[in-house]
Amino acid sequence: xNHNQPVYTDNDPQSELVTLNLGPTHPxxxxxxxxxxxxxxxxxxxxxxxxxxxxxxxxxxxEHRPFYQITPxxxxxxxxxxxxxxxxxxxxxxxxxNITVPKRVDYLRIIVMELARISDHIICNTIIAxxxxxxTTFLYLFQFREHIYEIYEEICxxxxxxxxxxxxxxxxxxxxxxxxxxxxxxxxxxVALREFESLLNRNRIFIDRTAGVACVTPEQxxxxxxxxxxxxxxxxxxxxxxxxPYCSYDEFDFEVPVGTSGDIYDRYLVRNEEMWQxxxxxxxxxxxxxxxxxxxxxxxxxxxxxxAKEEVYNNMExxxxxxxxxxxxxxxxxxxxxxxVEGGNGELGFYLINxxxxxxxxxxxxxxxxxxxxxxxxxxxxxLLSDAIINMSSMNIIAGELDA
Amino acid sequence: MAEVNNSSVIQxxxxxxxxxxxxxxxxxGLLTVETTKDVITDVLRFLKETEGAAFSFLTxxxxxxxxxxxxxxxxxxxxxxxNKIRIRVKVFIHEHTPTIPTATVLWxxxxxxxxxxxxxxxxxFEGHPNLKRILNMDELNVHPMLKQYPLEDPNRVDKKDEYxxx
Numbered sequence: 001x002n003h004n005q006p007v008y009t010d011n012d013p014q015s016e017l018v019t020l021n022l023g024p025t026h027p028x029x030x031x032x033x034x035x036x037x038x039x040x041x042x043x044x045x046x047x048x049x050x051x052x053x054x055x056x057x058x059x060x061x062x063e064h065r066p067f068y069q070i071t072p073x074x075x076x077x078x079x080x081x082x083x084x085x086x087x088x089x090x091x092x093x094x095x096x097x098n099i100t101v102p103k104r105v106d107y108l109r110i111i112v113m114e115l116a117r118i119s120d121h122i123i124c125n126t127i128i129a130x131x132x133x134x135x136t137t138f139l140y141l142f143q144f145r146e147h148i149y150e151i152y153e154e155i156c157x158x159x160x161x162x163x164x165x166x167x168x169x170x171x172x173x174x175x176x177x178x179x180x181x182x183x184x185x186x187x188x189x190x191v192a193l194r195e196f197e198s199l200l201n202r203n204r205i206f207i208d209r210t211a212g213v214a215c216v217t218p219e220q221x222x223x224x225x226x227x228x229x230x231x232x233x234x235x236x237x238x239x240x241x242x243x244x245p246y247c248s249y250d251e252f253d254f255e256v257p258v259g260t261s262g263d264i265y266d267r268y269l270v271r272n273e274e275m276w277q278x279x280x281x282x283x284x285x286x287x288x289x290x291x292x293x294x295x296x297x298x299x300x301x302x303x304x305x306x307x308a309k310e311e312v313y314n315n316m317e318x319x320x321x322x323x324x325x326x327x328x329x330x331x332x333x334x335x336x337x338x339x340x341v342e343g344g345n346g347e348l349g350f351y352l353i354n355x356x357x358x359x360x361x362x363x364x365x366x367x368x369x370x371x372x373x374x375x376x377x378x379x380x381x382x383x384l385l386s387d388a389i390i391n392m393s394s395m396n397i398i399a400g401e402l403d404a
Numbered sequence: 405m406a407e408v409n410n411s412s413v414i415q416x417x418x419x420x421x422x423x424x425x426x427x428x429x430x431x432x433g434l435l436t437v438e439t440t441k442d443v444i445t446d447v448l449r450f451l452k453e454t455e456g457a458a459f460s461f462l463t464x465x466x467x468x469x470x471x472x473x474x475x476x477x478x479x480x481x482x483x484x485x486x487n488k489i490r491i492r493v494k495v496f497i498h499e500h501t502p503t504i505p506t507a508t509v510l511w512x513x514x515x516x517x518x519x520x521x522x523x524x525x526x527x528x529f530e531g532h533p534n535l536k537r538i539l540n541m542d543e544l545n546v547h548p549m550l551k552q553y554p555l556e557d558p559n560r561v562d563k564k565d566e567y568x569x570x
Contacts, residue, residue: 052538055540096432223513225514225517371464
């Protein structure tokens with residue numbers, strides 16, 4: 001295994017190898033990544049990935065912050081699908097505290113998480129298209145991310161780093177405008193996605209660029225601990241939503257798409273199909289919401305669920321509780337818990353050790369981008385430089401999740 | 405295929421390793437065992453390759469520092485995707501001699517996980533092909549997740565923890 005060995009430096013003047021610094025800031029890498037490549041013509045002989053350019057010490061910070069102050073940190077992991085991270089963190093704490101949330105909250109969460117998954121996959125798939133030369137599709141589908149952000153805005157007031165939700169539910173109920181916008185999205189997005197697929201799925205240029213490039217076998221993928229759409233594109237049907245259902249995913253009817261060869265084209269197809277499944281999940285959740293009592297948007301856990309702002313401003317008791325909760329004054333069980341959710345890029349895990357203090361004793365994020373990316377340099381060996389670029393796009397490496 | 409569950413795995417481990425595997429616990433349903441660093445590679449290989457355990461997927465490697473007992477716990481999360489069970493394996497090593505055999509002989513995915521653990525806790529994974537810092541700069545001369553290192557610059561006077569209720 002010669003993965004990630006030191007850079008091969010060849011001082012032989014006859015050598016025809018060229019050292020190329022791809023990144024840290026390069027327009028084609030969509031983030032802060034550096035790869036030092038040895039090139040023989042256009043072919044990559046070896047490469048070394050250097051990461052950590054936006055490392056922000058989240059795990060250290062988390063050891064000094066009460067639970068509610070950790071939610072904004074999770075926003076900044078995979079910032080293309082922050083709500084999944086937020087929900088994953090809330091569910092981890094709920095698991096620690098043995099809180100059961102009402103069904104309606106589960107369904108609302110599924111709506112938000114699947115919207116986030118769609119926005120994450122839109123980024124990845126449109127960027128594969130962009131990097132293979134199809135700018136139209138990129139601009140065309142990208143506007144739906146804007147619509148998703150508008151829905152977030154109605155739900156929580158923020159767009160990118162959402163900080164959605166509370167331990168036990170949401171800070172407020174979805175308003176009518178939010179539901180109207182979700183329904184509008186459900187009507188308009190499938191039309192656009194179908195058109196997107198019709199532009200690319202059978203596109204000769206796109207297939208020539210992507211099919212058979214960067215093939216990964218299931219054995220390699222599992223060996224490198226891959227998860228998410230990348231693993232599924234190799235043919236392994238592992239999805240945390242099915243394997244360990246959380247948030248009532250087991251009540252829903254959806255399929256886990258898998259690929260066959262693990263190449264870039266398969267990853268693209270898997271992500272596209274997941275968007276269709278997400279649309280169907282949101283539709284099912286909207287349908288199920290009709291059978292649930294309106295106005296329920298959080299569990300009855302006054303010890304951990306922040307009181308309503310009107311109460312806090314007008315009522316001493318609520319004010320005290322507000323401060324106690326924000327400052328982490330309320331005891332949580334001394335325990336350790338691992339909770340995983342299916343993030344946009346794979347298994348997003350939270351390993352939380354609580355020792356009864358205000359803050360976690362230790363919090364570790366299992367970040368799928370970090371773990372998936374470890375194969376990148378190895379995969380690039382023998383590949384054309386232009387293929388390595390779209391390979392990186394198709395892995396959807398998000399710098400925030402890579403570096404934590 | 406025989407059913408694989410927490411109790412069957414506990415039985416398998418007890419038969420094979422006896423007292424070398426201890427501290428069996430199931431917090432929130434996740435089987436947790438402790439072992440020692442002289443058998444950790446054997447334990448991981450056994451868990452990965454034995455039929456009836458088949459934890460073939462390495463989910464994560466990380467560490468936890470316990471300064472009161474002078475220990476660093478290296479924590480492995482393994483996953484059996486077919487039977488949908490997980491196991492957590494902990495190894496307590498002394499913080500002054502933080503060495504443990506590498507798991508890269510079993511999974512290539514362990515490479516970066518161990519580099520991250522080394523970077524933040526100083527755990528030296530013996531036999532690792534390229535054990536160097538991954539997220540922090542190479543010039544950093546501490547392993548910042550150890551508990552003795554404060555979050556913020558201790559010389560600052562305007563950010564004392566007690567002012568912030570921390």
